[in-house]
Amino acid sequence: MPQDILGQSPLTVLVLVPALVAAVVWLVPPLRRLARPIGLATSLVVLAGAVALAAGFDLGAASETQYLQTNGWIPAFGASYAVGVNGLGLTMILLATLLVPLVIVAGWKEVTLPAGVADDDESAAAKALAYRQAGWVALVLVLEALMIAVFAARDVFLFYVLFEAMLIPVYFLIGVYGGPNRRYAAIKFLLYSLAGGLLMLAAVVGYFFVGTDQGPQAFLLDGAQPLAMPYGTELALFLGFFVAFAVKAPMWPVHTWLPDAAQQAPPGTSTLLVGVLDKVGTFGMIALCLPLFPEASRAAAPVIIVLALVSIIYGGLLAIGQNDLMRMIAFTSVSHFGFIVLGIFVGTSTAMTGAMIYMVAHGVSTAAMFLVGGFLTQRGGTQDMSAYGGMQRVTPLIAGTFLVSGLASLALPGLSGFVPEYLVLLGTFQHAPWMAIVAVFGVVLAALYILLAYQRVFTGPPSTTHAGMPDLGGREKVVMGVLVAAMLFLGFYPAPVLDALTPVADAVSTFFVGGVA
């Protein structure tokens, strides 16, 4: 792919395409009936664009920002429109653009009219349904645009703005299309994120004033040296950013919005939320916290590592105790994010590489769990695991894909979860063995929560209420097939992803690991 298209970075094009299509689909009434095919086609085009982007990416210089475009935006605030990707940003964009078409396909028939809308007038009902579906497609596409943009942002201010803007489509995806208790979940999500975002805003403003020149390019990330500032200031600014990212990631003890959101959101939304959006938190830690505030990161690392270890164990324990399938998956993610944060703040090259590839692997396996969980619970009419039993005889394909995704999630060798978890544990062990020993309990817990859930839902005597439940249809087979293939690929042949991520991890850990002892 060329380094620029009409003077714009191809990343800009990749952001604009879904955003414009979203506006057209929502605003032009005749197109609303075709919203889903248009949305799917757009997301496939964007995926193709992202793949072309990856093909043109110079792996030899993966730690450097490529496809860089820098324009002045708000010179008075030091903000620029700067986009570009290194190996990490590119991988995250590929993950996001892969998941979006899968979510659209998986949710093809998910959007229905809410209960209570009279269906006596058929044409009015069809119109209302088309409107609702168009709204859903538009929100998913807007979210895709924002996700690509946030992973490509190379300006602190731009990153912050996109970080906040992402809340709005997610809020509506949960609040309009979610389950019975969706309002509570949507508001909890929004308030947690807004509170974190405002802390980050304060830190962004503070960062601007710490800079000596406060010029029009004050917020640019590329070429920025860590600003000289008193240690207390640096720590305060670091915490402003870190807390916002920890809420998003989500880490214990600011994770409590996630189980509610995942329980009430439609499975597709949970997929994007946990699979990609939450990675913005860990992405921000790597791309902003460490390079901008190395001293403070080093000083805070021990505390953060302890919080990460608590997340690993706490998330695992609570996952075992859940009755609601979606809440269970959410708590497994709290545990997994603990591993990612552990890897980042241990900071050795091995652990950092592990954390980065963990972000991709977890994105794929969690997406598979949420989507197959959605296929199951929508057929069964409930998310309560105790209502099921013996489903492997009724729906063998759902059972099989759930098991594969679960095994990937618990890091079975040969599946996506193994390489990153191994790398994080190895890197942590080299750094401080006791940390690795605590973290290993998380692996044991993972086996428990996955296999216990599988046992409760899929083995034993079949429940009579779900006897005639249909198995995966063609559309759903495609979705799960792609995800299983991705998990196998990352399990057996992680080399290309490692090639893209290792140089970035090396670059980050050279200036970060020094002080950690």
Added chain:
Amino acid sequence: MFVAPHIEWAALTPVLILLGAAVIGVLVEAFVPRASRRLVQLALSALAVAGALVAVTWRWTVVQSSGPRELVAGALREDGPALLAQAVLLVLSLLALLVIADRSRGEDGFAPTAAAVPGSEYEDQARRAGLAQTEVFPLTMFAVTGMLVFPAAADLLTMFIALEVLSLPLYLLAGLARYRRLLSQEASLKYFLLGAFSSAFFLMGLALLYGYAGSVRLDELAVAVPAMAGMDGLLLAGSALVIVGLLFKVGAVPFHAWTPDVYQGAPTSVTGFMAACTKVAAFAALLRFVYVVTPGLTWDLAPFLWTVAILTMVVGTVLAIVQTDMKRTLAYSSVAHAGFLLLGVIALDERGIGGVIFYLLAYGLATVGSFGLVSLVRTKDADGNVTSEAGHLSEWAGLGRRSPVLAVSFALFLLSFAGIPLTAGFTGKFAVFSAAVAGGAWPLVVVAVLASAAAAFFYVRIIVLMFFTEPPVAEDGSSTTVVRTEGLTAVAVVVCAVGTVLLGVVPSAILAITAQASKFLL
């Protein structure tokens, strides 16, 4: 010997255009037949505001090329901040005028004859005869004239006269609501009484300052301040009282008590006009007074101003959370915004002036737009008669499903009030807060950020109500409906919405202009 002052007529064109339109408007009431009166008034007022805007733009280019100067023997200043505030004022006035003039189902938002006893037979006859109180237009023009002079006034007497010229028509306008007449008249009386108090404060402060410096001119006061010849009691009390008079007009705590009642009782279109434009004028005047006269008094006035700013932000936010009426919620939100704006005043940093004016534009666009939308959402009783506005928050439930465009625009304005990125409100907050940090007032910024976080709660609550809540079933069979209008409000709302988005996404052009208005001419 009396020397007639030299008067720079060219520089006065914006004010003269508006004053002329107001006077002609009064004559129109007397001479033009009733049938065509409204149209003539509307055309006259809109042209006058637009013409004044062109004139202000022209003066801006003149000032850019040949520098600021004093006018009319030092009574007025023609400098960057004054012209910029005037331009913002005129843009917002034009939009507010469209909302004021709009009619739904053949009725505007004003009483058919304001003089009638509410609920009387005479009032009923007037309504059936289709009378209209077209004096609204000249009254608005007089108010805008006063507002236009206020930011440029360079001595306290001129400032006081401008204050009265802008206030008196507003007292009248507040009492003209078509529905809930008693509430409207109460609002009018309350506004008048408290406004009279504030004028008294202002005059008292003026008198004390004259006693101190022997002059009411701001530049001579500024020179006299450092002297402090054992009369600092006069100086401090005088400055504080003048500031109190201005704080009344912007609705800062503890001088905000009139705001909720007046905002609720006044005709909604007038509330939008008053909330947006009075704030611009009063903050511009406050900026000039604080930046020109009191830099030498920073240490003495800081405890007072900081207390007021913190109280305003906290009280406005907390009380907005517990409101159940839409207009009262917006009223308390405007109090909170006054607090945020005070940060830019206290900053005493040259970035503060442009920041405050930008914030006023952002806030004004969202205010005019949101009150315009509030005026369209009405209660329909069981017989299908559309009556007053749906004031109670619960009546807004489920509006997103039935009127998605209205609900989305209203949500946009609320997001801008809340200061969410990519809306004008965010850019404004960033500009003002960063000026305050530069001015060393970072503890105030911390309070402001916390208050913004809490304020987001009630803005989001309204959005939730509109989009995610089922409309309530009222026992008396009444429901909420959105009325059709002639379209003027729609035009105003669209302009406000587009402006809100543009100022959020690509604000650099406007920020570059406001940055040029960073200095008052002494």
